[in-house]
């Protein structure tokens with residue numbers, strides 16, 4: 001299994017013979033609006049360009065996986081890029097109607113798809129009313145028969161449900177958004193640094209932190225995060241890739257066995273509809 005970080009939550013996941021482009025936000029710098037609302041530090045997004053390596057890496061993508069339809073996970077440029085190549089898109093059943101309407105060739109990702117064990121894990125993007133307004137978000141657990149298992153939390157904050165799911169699934173690798181993210185008012189939208197420490201201590205998985213230093217409302221820096229993980233004695237299991245960096249993970253001698261795959265019940269269709277009105281794609 002290979003993971004190549006491109007920018008923010010966008011990366012390429014190589015599993016078996018497939019290369020999934022995950023959450024493609026492909027706009028050039030400043031082409032998207034500011035996400036921070038109540039702050040002088042607000043600036044147009046993304047705040048950095050895609051890395052040089054993206055050009056070559058994108059040429060060999062075979063599939064696309066979209067965790068939710070916020071603009072920093074699928075933007076207009078990403079939509080166009082997918083359509084121009086007519087690539088198959090995978091998403092949760094709650095996102096497929098919207099993406100289909102946008103003209104993408106999308107299929108709901110379910111257990112057994114592409115010979116993988118798949119579990120969809122609903123997550124909370126922020127807390128309270130803000131979480132509701134941001135709509136339901138889905139994390140994906142993927143266990144390919146010849147690869148390490150991986151869990152993409154997608155945009156989330158730490159909840160008891162998420163921790164219990166990890167206790168059960170025991171993924172070999174976890175990809176989690178680490179930029180904290182705040183609109184300038186109200187609760188954080190993503191894991192805080194303290195929550196990332198709690199999350200990392202709870203599991204034995206290798207941790208990959210992304211969603212960093214690319215969007216104006218994500219204040220946590222790679223350096224700060226690296227330092228904190230070292231202080232906590234967790235650095236050996238934590239990877240904080242630069243944009244363009246590629247990592248390889250070899251199959252474990254004892255891959256985790258899944259006995260109890262959860263049944264995913266999509267909820268919050270109205271929330272999804274509402275989010276779609278503002279997604280700008």
Ligand SMILES: [Zn+2]
Pocket residue numbers: 009070072073155211
């Ligand atoms: Zn995001």
